Amino acid sequence: MIVSKGDRVIVQGITGDEGRFYTKRMLDYGTNIVGGVTPGKRGCRVHKLPVFNRVDELEADASVIFVPGPEAAQAIQEAMKAGIDTIVVVTEGIPLHDFAAIDTSKATIIGPNTPGLINVGENMLGLIPYEHFKPGKVGILSRSGTLMYEAADVLSKANLGVSSAIGIGGDPIIGSDFFDLIRSFEEDERTEAVVLIGEIGGTKEEHLAKYLSGFPKPIFSYIVGKHAPPERRMGHAGAIISQGQGTYASKIESLSKISTIVEDLYGLPALINEKLSGPRPDK
Amino acid sequence: MQLLEYEGMALFRKYRIPTPFGLLADSVEAVVQFYESNGPTIIKAQVPFGGRGHAGLVKIARNKREAQKFAKEILGSMYKGTVVRQVWVSIPLEAEKEYYLAITFEDRPVVIFGPGGVDVKPYLIKKYEINGELPEMPFPQEIVEQLWTLFQREDATLAEINPLVKTKDGYFALDSKIIIDDYALFRHAVEPSVHVAGKAEQEAIEAGLQYVALDGNIGVMANGAGLTMHTLDCLGDLKPANFLDIGGGASPEKVAKALRILDSNPQVERILISIFAGITKCDEVAKGIIDARCTKPLFIRLAGTNDEQGTKLLRRAGLDAYPGLQQALEAMRQTPTKQDAVEAME
Numbered sequence: 001m002i003v004s005k006g007d008r009v010i011v012q013g014i015t016g017d018e019g020r021f022y023t024k025r026m027l028d029y030g031t032n033i034v035g036g037v038t039p040g041k042r043g044c045r046v047h048k049l050p051v052f053n054r055v056d057e058l059e060a061d062a063s064v065i066f067v068p069g070p071e072a073a074q075a076i077q078e079a080m081k082a083g084i085d086t087i088v089v090v091t092e093g094i095p096l097h098d099f100a101a102i103d104t105s106k107a108t109i110i111g112p113n114t115p116g117l118i119n120v121g122e123n124m125l126g127l128i129p130y131e132h133f134k135p136g137k138v139g140i141l142s143r144s145g146t147l148m149y150e151a152a153d154v155l156s157k158a159n160l161g162v163s164s165a166i167g168i169g170g171d172p173i174i175g176s177d178f179f180d181l182i183r184s185f186e187e188d189e190r191t192e193a194v195v196l197i198g199e200i201g202g203t204k205e206e207h208l209a210k211y212l213s214g215f216p217k218p219i220f221s222y223i224v225g226k227h228a229p230p231e232r233r234m235g236h237a238g239a240i241i242s243q244g245q246g247t248y249a250s251k252i253e254s255l256s257k258i259s260t261i262v263e264d265l266y267g268l269p270a271l272i273n274e275k276l277s278g279p280r281p282d283k
Numbered sequence: 284m285q286l287l288e289y290e291g292m293a294l295f296r297k298y299r300i301p302t303p304f305g306l307l308a309d310s311v312e313a314v315v316q317f318y319e320s321n322g323p324t325i326i327k328a329q330v331p332f333g334g335r336g337h338a339g340l341v342k343i344a345r346n347k348r349e350a351q352k353f354a355k356e357i358l359g360s361m362y363k364g365t366v367v368r369q370v371w372v373s374i375p376l377e378a379e380k381e382y383y384l385a386i387t388f389e390d391r392p393v394v395i396f397g398p399g400g401v402d403v404k405p406y407l408i409k410k411y412e413i414n415g416e417l418p419e420m421p422f423p424q425e426i427v428e429q430l431w432t433l434f435q436r437e438d439a440t441l442a443e444i445n446p447l448v449k450t451k452d453g454y455f456a457l458d459s460k461i462i463i464d465d466y467a468l469f470r471h472a473v474e475p476s477v478h479v480a481g482k483a484e485q486e487a488i489e490a491g492l493q494y495v496a497l498d499g500n501i502g503v504m505a506n507g508a509g510l511t512m513h514t515l516d517c518l519g520d521l522k523p524a525n526f527l528d529i530g531g532g533a534s535p536e537k538v539a540k541a542l543r544i545l546d547s548n549p550q551v552e553r554i555l556i557s558i559f560a561g562i563t564k565c566d567e568v569a570k571g572i573i574d575a576r577c578t579k580p581l582f583i584r585l586a587g588t589n590d591e592q593g594t595k596l597l598r599r600a601g602l603d604a605y606p607g608l609q610q611a612l613e614a615m616r617q618t619p620t621k622q623d624a625v626e627a628m629e
Contacts, residue, residue, distance in 0.1 A: 018532070018562065022562075069466055069469075070469060070470070090562075092530075092531060093466045094466060095438055095464055095466045095467035095470075096388060096438070096440055096464045096466065096467070097435060097438050097464065097467065098467075100388065100391065100392065115561045115562070127561045127562045128561060129559075129560065129561050129586075129587040129588055132586070132587070142509070143509060144507055144508065144509020144510060144513075145507055145509070145531070145561055145562075146505070146506055146507030146509060146510035146559045146560075146561065146587075147507065147509035147510045147513050147559075148509075149559045149561060149586070149587060150510060150513065150559050150608070153559070153586065153607075170507075170508065170509070172388065172440075173388065173390055197509065199508070199509050199512060200512075224509055224512035224513045224516055225512045225516075226516050227512075227515045227516050227518075227523070228512045228515060228526060229495045229497065229526060233285060233462065234387070234441060234462075235333055235443075235460065236383065236385070236403045236405070236408075236443070236445065237385045237387050237395065237441055237443055237460075239405045240385075240395050240403075240405045240408045240410065241387065241389055241393070241395070241410070243405065265513065266609060
């Protein structure tokens with residue numbers, strides 16, 4: 001999976017309220033955090049971890065960013081320059097132009113506006129409420145953070161559990177898409193099925209359906225927004241860009257080609273169990 | 284945040300995109316004065332919505348009587364919950380050709396252009412990714428170059444001109460639609476609350492909430508757009524009165540403000556609160572719920588960060604919290620409403 005158990009993790013924005021609070025949560029879960037960065041705070045300690053001014057003062061495999069919106073894009077660029085492979089951007093509120101200017105091919109960027117990722121029983125990067133994630137066999141890829149927790153809760157209560165979960169982020173432009181991340185579940189031995197949680201708006205789900213082929217594990221798609229008020233602000237431009245995609249119907253139509261559509265999230269465990277137990281013998 | 288037309292026109296002028304001479308007017312007298320100085324006048328209501336033409340909010344006055352009549356009709360009228368307080372008055376132009384031109388984001392910035400006007404046909408519009416060079420336009424290249432500069436410098440997520448017209452005196456942008464990235468407002472001098480309709484929507488924007496009014500009688504509040512939509516989808520035959528996302532990490536004050544918006548809505552009979560806390564803290568939410576002093580029955584689901592503390596606080600205040608959304612929904616369905624009580628008596 002992206003970010004293995006022993007990978008060294010740093011926290012950017014570690015001395016802020018959120019950085020501090022969630023660093024403790026990540027440490028409690030067993031994440032190998034080696035230090036943090038807040039410009040001007042070198043020499044401080046947060047939960048006994050050393051704090052530095054710059055990312056290049058540390059050696060690490062991954063970074064979790066809690067830096068506020070106005071400065072976060074800069075923090076991402078700094079992490080990329082320092083050679084960090086995986087950057088989890090929890091921050092909500094990065095100006096679109098700032099993020100769009102980042103060359104996202106130089107590292108694996110998760111987010112922005114994501115609760116992060118969790119490899120259940122191994123590590124957690126971000127602010128995921130891990131108490132609701134029992135170890136198990138289902139991978140989750142979600143646009144929504146809080147709905148990811150709900151799905152994990154449902155799977156955990158049904159004793160299917162979660163292998164790993166990644167919040168791909170709620171912003172219109174993100175570093176890694178469903179398509180970019182689903183392959184990591186293919187390779188992961190613990191994962192037997194994958195749940196996609198999408199929503200109306202944008203074309204991320206349609207994009208996955210169009211380009212994914214030969215995925216060896218069953219996929220289940222839950223799409224919300226069936227009853228939500230439609231996005232009307234973009235007007236003509238929206239119609240031109242989306243060309244009919246982005247609606248609930250469009251997502252269901254395209255995802256039904258590569259996955260089982262989940263109508264009721266609370267019926268998901270039954271669907272998965274049925275699929276995983278294989279075809280019924282003919283009577 | 285969508286700018287009003289006159290604000291967009293001001294930005295066009297700042298970036299040297301030609302616009303016809305025009306002024307902002309907020310009285311019938313000002314409109315008449317414009318007519319007297321300039322002749323035939325186009326009068327356009329300044330509201331944060333499209334569809335003005337169909338609603339009679341764009342008129343051309345060809346004499347003084349019409350200038351007075353149309354100004355009186357448009358100013359002070361109600362449109363989609365907003366009172367029209369200002370109009371843009373301008374000189375109508377004769378268009379030889381009309382174009383549609385816009386710059387927006389897909390995964391990267393794109394420029395879209397083609398024939399424009401009242402009825403834009405999406406299949407006739409071309410789309411190009413902006414990768415350094417801007418494609419050749421059927422109108423002066425400076426216009427798209429300046430629009431691109433505007434798009435970047437003003438943190439726009441959409442900068443649209445429809446129509447861009449060719450006249451005997453040159454090219455002019457006759458309307459503007461500019462949406463500024465909400466995440467970038469901190470570095471621009473705009474007041475968000477001015478640009479929305481309705482008291483509840485205004486309060487919501489000021490409180491940093493995502494709020495959309497709907498038709499039903501169940502007030503719904505949740506944290507995160509996905510969870511909020513999921514909660515709406517779970518209502519089944521029950522009808523939501525609104526969509527309300529309190530976002531992540533809401534403070535007690537923000538939660539209380541959100542609840543008061545729902546509680547004070549006469550349409551709302553019951554309120555469902557659906558919280559699964561990651562960055563949000565359940566005890567903060569609980570404090571906000573208690574402070575709000577709702578008059579209407581509450582059905583609360585609390586799970587996630589600090590859910591035990593939050594539930595304890597609520598119980599002490601005489602409120603119930605459920606660990607599961609389905610449980611909260613079930614409790615809500617079991618609780619008779621006023622309507623049920625009326626029906627039972629009949």
